[in-house]
Amino acid sequence: xxxxxxxxxxxxxxxxxxxxxxxxxxxxxxxxxxxILFLIVLAIAAPLIAPKDPLAQDLLMTTxxxxxxxxxxxxxxxxxxxxxxDVLSRVIFGTRVSLTVAFVAAGLACLxxxxxxxxxxxxxxxxxxxxxxxxxxxxxxxxxxxxxLLVALLGTGLHSVIIAIVVIDWTRFCRVVRTETMxxxxxxxxxxxxxxxxxxxxxxxxxxxxNVVPVLIALLTLEMGIAVVVEAIxxxxxxxxxxxxxxxxxxxxxxxxxxxxxxxxxxxxxxALFATVVAFNQLGDGxxxxxxxxxxx
Amino acid sequence: MTAPRLSxxxxxxxxxxxxxxxxLRRVTLAVGTGEVHGLxxxxxxxxSTIAKAVLGIIPSQVKVTGGRIDFEGRDLLALxxxxxxxxLGRDIALVPQDPSTALxxxxxxxxxxxxxxxxxxxxxxxxxRLRARALLEEVQIRDPDRVLVSYPHQLSGGMxxxxxxxxxxxxxxxxxxADEPTTALDVTVQKQILRLIRSLQExxxxxxxxxxHDLGVVAKICDRVTVxxxxxxxxxxxxADVLGAPHHAYTKALLAANxxxxxxxxxxxxxxxxxxxxLRAEIAAFDANAGTGARHG
Numbered sequence: 001x002x003x004x005x006x007x008x009x010x011x012x013x014x015x016x017x018x019x020x021x022x023x024x025x026x027x028x029x030x031x032x033x034x035x036i037l038f039l040i041v042l043a044i045a046a047p048l049i050a051p052k053d054p055l056a057q058d059l060l061m062t063t064x065x066x067x068x069x070x071x072x073x074x075x076x077x078x079x080x081x082x083x084x085x086d087v088l089s090r091v092i093f094g095t096r097v098s099l100t101v102a103f104v105a106a107g108l109a110c111l112x113x114x115x116x117x118x119x120x121x122x123x124x125x126x127x128x129x130x131x132x133x134x135x136x137x138x139x140x141x142x143x144x145x146x147x148x149l150l151v152a153l154l155g156t157g158l159h160s161v162i163i164a165i166v167v168i169d170w171t172r173f174c175r176v177v178r179t180e181t182m183x184x185x186x187x188x189x190x191x192x193x194x195x196x197x198x199x200x201x202x203x204x205x206x207x208x209x210x211n212v213v214p215v216l217i218a219l220l221t222l223e224m225g226i227a228v229v230v231e232a233i234x235x236x237x238x239x240x241x242x243x244x245x246x247x248x249x250x251x252x253x254x255x256x257x258x259x260x261x262x263x264x265x266x267x268x269x270x271x272a273l274f275a276t277v278v279a280f281n282q283l284g285d286g287x288x289x290x291x292x293x294x295x296x297x
Numbered sequence: 298m299t300a301p302r303l304s305x306x307x308x309x310x311x312x313x314x315x316x317x318x319x320x321l322r323r324v325t326l327a328v329g330t331g332e333v334h335g336l337x338x339x340x341x342x343x344x345s346t347i348a349k350a351v352l353g354i355i356p357s358q359v360k361v362t363g364g365r366i367d368f369e370g371r372d373l374l375a376l377x378x379x380x381x382x383x384x385l386g387r388d389i390a391l392v393p394q395d396p397s398t399a400l401x402x403x404x405x406x407x408x409x410x411x412x413x414x415x416x417x418x419x420x421x422x423x424x425x426r427l428r429a430r431a432l433l434e435e436v437q438i439r440d441p442d443r444v445l446v447s448y449p450h451q452l453s454g455g456m457x458x459x460x461x462x463x464x465x466x467x468x469x470x471x472x473x474x475a476d477e478p479t480t481a482l483d484v485t486v487q488k489q490i491l492r493l494i495r496s497l498q499e500x501x502x503x504x505x506x507x508x509x510h511d512l513g514v515v516a517k518i519c520d521r522v523t524v525x526x527x528x529x530x531x532x533x534x535x536x537a538d539v540l541g542a543p544h545h546a547y548t549k550a551l552l553a554a555n556x557x558x559x560x561x562x563x564x565x566x567x568x569x570x571x572x573x574x575x576l577r578a579e580i581a582a583f584d585a586n587a588g589t590g591a592r593h594g
Contacts, residue, residue, distance in 0.1 A: 187398055188393055188394075188395060188398040188399040189398065189399055189400055189401040189402075191354055191393075192391065192393055192400075192461075193401075193412075194385075195352050195354060195385055195386065195389075195391040195474075196385060196386035196390070196412065196413040196416065196417065196468070197381075197382040197383060197384070197385035197386035197387065197416065197417065198382070198386075198412070198416065199382060207401055207404075210401070210403035210404055211401065211402065211403045213403070
């Protein structure tokens, strides 16, 4: 046998920064994440932050324009609506419904959809056929009609909105996760795990799932944006929570009727909606990049 | 040589995709305790199929039609899925071909190395990590602490192969299947890896089934060698005998096809057509005789 000497291995890269550090360095994640954190704080502390009671009407102070415009009244930074309610306070309270729906509905849809997608992609054969056909049939229903139908059946309320969004959007996760899982299941590292004697569920959740997570997170944040919009649509047509809870969609509906006298009643919730959805999308994009072990460096 | 650790007897297999074409023709070979047994042949000769059969990861389009794979008195082909999972990793481990795909890109090295140690050696997380660190030192990795917290893409190909070798031998198996472990590496690294496998194998008394298409590599590391052509054993014996004084025309042709760095003007002869014709006739005669097993199913 040949004699062998120790070899020097050259240190090629500095120690990898932790996930948190890498995320904070990504400008997209930092900005979008910061904005969403800000919204979360607004939603939780709404009663402390909002300058007025969002439901308090003042019929002597209707359609007061925002601060800085002619006829503006002190104390109403974003003006008042047709019933004299403070627009700023209503926008702040509106974050509560929007964020609840974003996190709960998107989270549940993600959980159900990706679990089914993992099973379909990993086990293949009849499991895949069963789940994939179900998704195909499901996706044939027009989503907005389906959600309106569902809410009509379940009755209005936050839980119905959440159920409607989950029922419609789990298929999105299922499809993407299934394809991703199928690709990962072919990889050598999966075979390597089998040769150590790992059982199939262990391989699915320990080996494959971590490689699906970056796509999943991107999709989840995107879905949060979509959930915010769907909730706004349902509020707009009066099928979300009851009208004594301020929602952005509800405000848009009210603002639409008086847009010629008081454009700000429409504009304020629209800007809030727009910024929130953009933030969720950008966050998803940035997270996908930072969490992918191969793309990041 | 005492009783062999692994003994393959008359193993036959067909490809279901390809019109039931035989891919293994009554292959018989034995790997003794502490022996490195080379399995050589051109691509498609059935080397990998034998390795996969031992590991119980035969692809679905391949069907074993006959024979036994005896490992310490048990027929691996007859084991239940659970019994096979138990043997794998504990008694038999794999050093895979391509170190760039055989490690999970999303998991750190420590997680991947401790998996098997915890499952198969019953170590606690803490002990498994200490053991993994010691194993990395044993494969001449200078900065094991950095490597442990690295992701695979942060390591070079040679480093990754060392990690995989450390993981395989670290389970203290009785048999290691090395499936072309140096093919994806450049020549200088190849040499280090071969020495490493040999020294680990000698120290632990491990038997190795070494799959390769490279006679130069086989000559360096193997005690005994089996030459395959189209799934049939062409020649078998001690490495020095087979490669030093080959009996079969095909083995001679394979040796002639090997590059000679000392004599660059000679060598690189393709296998002569008459040798191929003789081999094919031999195989046709074999298939006609032993029609059972080979062209069955």
